[in-house]
Amino acid sequence: MGRWEPNARGRLEQAAMELYTERGFEQTTVAEIAKRAGLTERTFFRHFADKREVLFWGSRTLQQHFVDAVAGAPDSAAPIDAIAGAIEAGAALLQERRDYARQRHAIIAANAELRERELIKLSWLSAALADALRRRGVTDPAADLAAEAGIAVFRIAFERWISTSAQADFPQLVRESFEELKAVTAGK
Amino acid sequence: MGRWEPNARGRLEQAAMELYTERGFEQTTVAEIAKRAGLTERTFFRHFADKREVLFWGSRTLQQHFVDAVAGAPDSAAPIDAIAGAIEAGAALLQERRDYARQRHAIIAANAELRERELIKLSWLSAALADALRRRGVTDPAADLAAEAGIAVFRIAFERWISTSAQADFPQLVRESFEELKAVTAGK
Secondary structure, eight states, X not given: OOOOOTTHHHHHHHHHHHHHHHHOSTTOOHHHHHHHHTSXXXXXXXXXXXXXXXXXXXHHXXXXXXXXXXXXXXXXXXXXXXXHHHHHHHHHHHHTTHHHHHHHHHHHXXXXXXXXXXXXXXXXXXXXHHHHHXXXXXXXXXXXXXXXXXXXXXXXXHHHHHHSOTTOOHHHHHHHHXXXXXXXXXXX | OOOOOTTHHHHHHHHHHHHHHHHOXXXXXXXXXXXXXXXXXXXXXXXXXXXXXXXXXXXXXXXXXXXXXXXXXXXXXXXXXXHHHHHHHHHHHHHTTHHHHHHHHHHHHTOHHHHHHHHHHHHHHHHHHHHHHHHTTOOTTHHHHXXXXXXXXHHHHHHHHHHSOTTOOHHHHHHHHHHHHHHHHTTO
């Protein structure tokens, strides 16, 4: 069964990210990732279903974070404000890992299959946000519209965050993008 | 080279849609589609790259329609109004083919690969709309936000259109959904 490796997941993730950046995602094998991490392939597969999963396991955490924040918004919060609060909370979580987020984004941007996977994960995030709103009693189409608007803001603020200076504040960019969305939909 | 078949594309499309509905997309082969249409496989491949293309060739037409409508909006139109006009024009185009749209939607909903492909096509539509706005001088993030909002409205109005009575007016549902989006983003 191998020795217990408390940091195996982190070491595998780091090794994978390095290799995806150096050689490209497609050209990297699980054997190479395990070797660079100083671990076995068997250990890799105890932590990740496949090499793609290394890049996407975090989206479940993010989704749970979003959903909990919507559920925890004050009863008086309008749907869009419950969503805005959740997106901001998610941004604060990612803010801690800007270098990782930039590196991951570059790896995904370079590969069509990964870009498709990211789109799918974003559509699941949107569906999860809409479900969380419906559990607050928000009806359709308001629930779907607020969730889709939130994911659009998240995506656009994310692009701004990783493409601007290292001091950029992601939650602040989310707030600004929500204000811009309000202005845009009001016909400004 | 085969005989000239003026309606070959239409016959192949109809045969494919029937088979996808009866047996499922995955279980249908190009040979079966050609046979039901009374044509050869060679003729099929002169019209479609593969069996998936039968369901997606129309999205290029729709995209061109959207982009032309944004380009042709009055100079004075706010970005969201240029987008709303384009989405409405696209809805008017689809309105003519409601039975086809419903059937296509059911085929896509039943298959994960097709659902992913549809998501990707929608993301391309959104990118094309944002480009069309930038060519009108709209800056970022307003261009991206207006385009994303438009695609969200399109998707949500489409679902309402095909799930309600046959008399539902798709352009009207688009207008209503834009009004609802305005209300939602304004915090109502």
